[in-house]
Amino acid sequence: xxxxxxxxxxxxxxxxxxxxxxxHLVWEFQDNFVKQTYRNRxxxxxxxxxxxxxxxxxxxxxxxxxxxxxxxxxxxxWQLHHWKSLxxxxxxxxxxxxxxxxxxxxxxxxTALLLDFNLKxxxxxxxCLQLDISSSKTSTYQKVVEDIIDLRYLVxxxxxxxxxxxxxxxxxxxxxxxxxxxxxxxxxxxxGPNALNYLESQxxxxx
Numbered sequence: 255x256x257x258x259x260x261x262x263x264x265x266x267x268x269x270x271x272x273x274x275x276x277x278h279l280v281w282e283f284q285d286n287f288v289k290q291t292y293r294n295r296x297x298x299x300x301x302x303x304x305x306x307x308x309x310x311x312x313x314x315x316x317x318x319x320x321x322x323x324x325x326x327x328x329x330x331x332w333q334l335h336h337w338k339s340l341x342x343x344x345x346x347x348x349x350x351x352x353x354x355x356x357x358x359x360x361x362x363x364x365t366a367l368l369l370d371f372n373l374k375x376x377x378x379x380x381x382c383l384q385l386d387i388s389s390s391k392t393s394t395y396q397k398v399v400e401d402i403i404d405l406r407y408l409v410x411x412x413x414x415x416x417x418x419x420x421x422x423x424x425x426x427x428x429x430x431x432x433x434x435x436x437x438x439x440x441x442x443x444x445x446g447p448n449a450l451n452y453l454e455s456q457x458x459x460x461x
Contacts, residue, residue, distance in 0.1 A: 262292035274453035284395035337361035349446035
């Protein structure tokens with residue numbers, strides 16, 4: 255199957271499960287940027303529960319701006335903050351050290367555009383998962399698409415469909431219970447080489 259989806263910051267399980275089962279992936283490149291979406295945010299499992307990692311961007315609500323043109327605000331050390339948050343959350347997880355060397359450079363090399371950074375993160379995660387998938391990008395924006403599964407709605411962090419994924423071991427599960435649909439990083443650090451099998455076996459709730 256072919257799916258149409260937005261590039262997001264370390265996609266959540268719902269997004270990556272769909273990606274892992276797809277035969278071809280079409281990235282939406284022609285949409286406008288919208289705040290409070292997974293385009294520039296991701297959730298991990300911290301010591302106090304669900305923890306937001308947000309990429310600061312240079313964006314004006316007054317002027318519509320293409321997602322592909324949105325710049326990252328690198329005036330603050332957000333990358334260092336995100337990496338320290340990941341270390342704090344997952345240093346004791348079974349596979350953090352296994353993938354650390356592949357992921358760490360993402361947080362110490364500055365990137366200008368949000369879309370470019372998200373795609374770079376996606377490529378690294380695919381390498382970690384040993385997932386090889388063909389992809390292309392849209393050349394025009396279409397509100398309704400045919401002969402393709404439209405999963406662009408998964409980018410919305412505010413009105414997402416509740417997901418009932420199988421539980422897996424999480425670092426702070428004894429404190430806060432199982433938290434579903436976090437960033438792919440949570441699954442990767444906890445399940446390691448089994449992460450891809452997990453993604454392929456899940457059934458997502460769709461609109």
